[in-house]
Amino acid sequence: MDLRPFYQRRPRWDTRQQSLLIESFIMNIPVPPVFLYERDFNSYEVMDGQQRITAIRDFYDNAFRLRGLEMWPELNGRTYRTLPEKIKAGIDRRSITSIVLMKESTESEEEASMLRETVFERLNTGGVKLERQEIRNALYRGEFNDLLDQITRWDEFRDIWGLPRWVENEIDTNASLTSDPLFAKMGDAEIVLRFFALRHADHYRRGMQGFLDLYMRRATEFTPEDIQFLRNLYRVTLSLATDIYGELVFRPYRASDEAWDAKPHRAFYDAVMVGLSTFVSSNPEQPGDAEQKLRAASNEVVSKTKLLFSDHPDGTFTGRGNTKQDILDRIRLYRDMLQAIVEA
Numbered sequence: 001m002d003l004r005p006f007y008q009r010r011p012r013w014d015t016r017q018q019s020l021l022i023e024s025f026i027m028n029i030p031v032p033p034v035f036l037y038e039r040d041f042n043s044y045e046v047m048d049g050q051q052r053i054t055a056i057r058d059f060y061d062n063a064f065r066l067r068g069l070e071m072w073p074e075l076n077g078r079t080y081r082t083l084p085e086k087i088k089a090g091i092d093r094r095s096i097t098s099i100v101l102m103k104e105s106t107e108s109e110e111e112a113s114m115l116r117e118t119v120f121e122r123l124n125t126g127g128v129k130l131e132r133q134e135i136r137n138a139l140y141r142g143e144f145n146d147l148l149d150q151i152t153r154w155d156e157f158r159d160i161w162g163l164p165r166w167v168e169n170e171i172d173t174n175a176s177l178t179s180d181p182l183f184a185k186m187g188d189a190e191i192v193l194r195f196f197a198l199r200h201a202d203h204y205r206r207g208m209q210g211f212l213d214l215y216m217r218r219a220t221e222f223t224p225e226d227i228q229f230l231r232n233l234y235r236v237t238l239s240l241a242t243d244i245y246g247e248l249v250f251r252p253y254r255a256s257d258e259a260w261d262a263k264p265h266r267a268f269y270d271a272v273m274v275g276l277s278t279f280v281s282s283n284p285e286q287p288g289d290a291e292q293k294l295r296a297a298s299n300e301v302v303s304k305t306k307l308l309f310s311d312h313p314d315g316t317f318t319g320r321g322n323t324k325q326d327i328l329d330r331i332r333l334y335r336d337m338l339q340a341i342v343e344a
Contacts, residue, residue: 013054013055013178014178015064016067016068017051017055018055019064019068019069019076020069020070022055022056022066023066023072025091025094026072026075026090027072028090032049032052033049033096033097033099034048034096034098035098035101037100037101047101049098052096060080062079062081065077065079131187132209132213133185133186133187134185134186136212136213136216137189140219140220142219143222143227144216144220144222144227144230145219148189152188152192154238156239157238160250160264161182161191161264162182162263163177163180163183164177190212191266191269192234194208194212194270195269195270195277196215197212197214197215198270198274198331199274200215201274201324201328201331202328204324204327207322208322229282232283233277233280233282236280236281236283236287236291237273237277237280238273240279240280240291241273241276243295244294244295244302245298245302245305248260249264249272250264251264252265252309252317253306253310255313256313265317266319267318267322267330268317268318268319270327270331271317271330271331271333271334272334274335275331275335275337276338278338279291279338290342293341293342297341301341304341308334312333316329316333317330317333317334
């Protein structure tokens with residue numbers, strides 16, 4: 001049984017949510033069924049129920065202690081091994097229903113894919129509302145979706161957005177990741193997606209989330225050459241941004257108290273990344289003249305960035321407005337600033 005097929009989201013249940021599930025079993029409260037897809041005979045994908053199955057497995061492995069129990073608080077702090085024997089015996093007799101969509105119910109891989117997508121989209125996985133990027137991850141799989149995941153693992157990306165550096169099996173080795181909203185809700189992947197989509201902001205429509213949906217849908221048709229181009233473009237643009245701003249990259253400047261924000265901001269990230277991308281070569285080995293000039297003029301870029309925030313204290317660069325014109329304006333203002341430096 002594959003707990004995390006390609007369309008599944010990252011684990012999001014904390015220990016308390018897992019504990020309450022176990023308490024439901026202790027009390028013999030009905031638990032919603034899990035949905036499985038038989039991708040091959042006797043081989044299954046978990047379409048809905050990843051969180052519940054993981055909680056059951058981890059509890060039987062004594063991987064966490066019960067906490068936050070409401071009806072059986074005297075069991076808080078216990079693992080499966082340390083439960084009273086009668087309680088263990090009761091849990092062992094419990095069951096959870098599984099509903100299996102059989103391989104024979106579809107005639108082709110395309111039909112199977114559509115079936116999985118439909119079921120995944122309609123089900124309320126584990127009682128936790130899916131975020132938009134989690135749904136995109138489920139529905140628009142392919143090389144571009146893989147690229148988003150790969151970029152979120154880069155050291156330079158994680159350092160900027162305050163995520164621990166990637167290691168193999170990181171979810172199992174770093175429990176704090178699942179409680180980080182940026183990671184757990186796939187906000188990091190959405191940040192990468194925003195750059196690729198907003199390079200085409202002239203076609204912006206349906207609001208930010210709808211626009212990102214449209215881009216993901218069309219990105220499923222990208223060729224391997226397209227993917228490689230975008231990978232190189234992101235790497236070169238991110239490298240230029242960090243070379244210019246250092247630890248201040250994507251952090252808004254507060255002119256009122258002459259200080260930079262402590263954390264990066266998505267709207268300003270959009271302007272910086274999209275603006276800089278128009279001056280770079282997608283070949284990391286051959287930087288263009290404009291790119292080299294901007295890198296050499298990093299102090300001037302930082303100084304002119306402060307002026308942008310001073311001249312536009314209305315939240316232009318921090319996303320107070322999110323209409324098409326607001327997005328185009330902040331990208332244009334930032335790009336024009338860079339253009340003036342390149343042409344000087």
